[in-house]
Amino acid sequence: MSQTTVNRPLLEDRSFLKHFWHPVCTINELETANPSGLGPLAATLLGQKLVIAKLGGKVVALEDRCAHRFAALSKGTVEGDRIRCNYHGWRYDATGKTTLIPACPELPIPRKAATPAFECEVRYDLVWVRLDSSWNCTEIPYFSEWTNPEMRNVVAPSYMWATASERRWENFPDLSHFAFVHPGTLYDPAYDRPPIPTVDRVAGELRFAITPPPEMLENLPENCPIGTFTYRCTMPFSINLIIKLYKDDTTFTLWTTSSPVDDENCRNFMIISRKKKDDDPDHVHLAFQKLVLQEDQPIIESQWPRQISMDEVSLGTDKVSNQYRKWLRELSLAAPQGKEAFLAALHSNVIDEAHVAPAPSAEAAA
Numbered sequence: 001m002s003q004t005t006v007n008r009p010l011l012e013d014r015s016f017l018k019h020f021w022h023p024v025c026t027i028n029e030l031e032t033a034n035p036s037g038l039g040p041l042a043a044t045l046l047g048q049k050l051v052i053a054k055l056g057g058k059v060v061a062l063e064d065r066c067a068h069r070f071a072a073l074s075k076g077t078v079e080g081d082r083i084r085c086n087y088h089g090w091r092y093d094a095t096g097k098t099t100l101i102p103a104c105p106e107l108p109i110p111r112k113a114a115t116p117a118f119e120c121e122v123r124y125d126l127v128w129v130r131l132d133s134s135w136n137c138t139e140i141p142y143f144s145e146w147t148n149p150e151m152r153n154v155v156a157p158s159y160m161w162a163t164a165s166e167r168r169w170e171n172f173p174d175l176s177h178f179a180f181v182h183p184g185t186l187y188d189p190a191y192d193r194p195p196i197p198t199v200d201r202v203a204g205e206l207r208f209a210i211t212p213p214p215e216m217l218e219n220l221p222e223n224c225p226i227g228t229f230t231y232r233c234t235m236p237f238s239i240n241l242i243i244k245l246y247k248d249d250t251t252f253t254l255w256t257t258s259s260p261v262d263d264e265n266c267r268n269f270m271i272i273s274r275k276k277k278d279d280d281p282d283h284v285h286l287a288f289q290k291l292v293l294q295e296d297q298p299i300i301e302s303q304w305p306r307q308i309s310m311d312e313v314s315l316g317t318d319k320v321s322n323q324y325r326k327w328l329r330e331l332s333l334a335a336p337q338g339k340e341a342f343l344a345a346l347h348s349n350v351i352d353e354a355h356v357a358p359a360p361s362a363e364a365a366a
Contacts, residue, residue, distance in 0.1 A: 023267075029157070062117050143240055151273045152274055152282075158268060171300050199352050206327070238256070264305075
């Protein structure tokens with residue numbers, strides 16, 4: 001008799017993700033959404049529909065609906081420091097308050113005539129939103145190279161994948177998939193046995209490093225960034241990967257984050273950072289990373305359910321994702337207990353025991 005696979009989701013409650021900062025668009029995407037360069041632009045974060053606009057020189061995030069008849073403000077027009085709903089002309093300020101109702105300008109504006117505003121910041125040429133700032137306990141994720149004058153940073157266009165953000169995150173540092181999903185592109189398939197790194201949990205980050213065999217260079221494209229890999233992964237969905245290139249000993253950094261559009265879809269962002277050089281066009285690096293993503297996407301989108309299941313079979317070689325899953329689940333279970341429990345889970349430091357070499361046995365000493 002056949003058996004149906006049980007699917008118990010890793011994250012039964014995803015509401016804790018509202019306490020983190022997530023990007024919703026690039027500045028370029030906002031500025032090109034409308035000829036004004038000010039927006040508005042529609043976005044969705046954790047199922048919450050948003051309108052992003054630049055009002056009076058500041059980028060803001062509001063709920064994407066007018067309080068009057070719930071038309072989308074992203075279909076409206078930016079006028080100075082106001083956004084106008086193009087259904088009946090209601091105007092809203094950066095806090096979401098209605099400042100003008102053209103149909104009856106002489107009457108008091110109803111108290112309910114407002115749309116929620118969310119905390120919004122611009123960093124790394126990305127627009128970040130935090131849906132729940134009541135605990136004020138998280139920061140925009142770490143990126144090592146943004147202010148380094150020796151590095152050239154290129155913000156790639158964002159892209160959508162039909163999968164949960166945690167699956168997209170797992171794909172990026174999955175050390176077992178390189179030889180099978182990217183043979184001859186990113187990795188030499190002859191080296192199909194993955195390294196098992198030490199994985200530390202420090203200051204809200206997972207940290208680990210690997211050293212791929214330098215011999216792989218002989219069988220990979222010239223622009224393949226192969227070298228020593230050092231990962232700093234800010235929870236829940238960001239990765240700062242510094243690669244010390246074998247070919248010239250310069251630094252090449254890939255920074256990426258996956259933004260949860262909803263439970264089963266994500267918008268992803270990438271910044272390519274490299275040592276400034278002559279005759280090193282951006283499009284070459286963007287094209288290579290696009291090729292790698294095209295190899296990954298159909299595999300990742302084939303995973304079902306789209307959210308991580310606790311019934312998947314894990315091995316010791318899945319150490320990075322195993323530690324990541326453990327921490328994600330701890331955060332999801334801690335948040336309903338309140339701010340202090342959530343902070344304790346977020347800032348818990350765990351140093352991998354593999355760092356400590358075992359003491360020699362008496363027989364060996366003899």
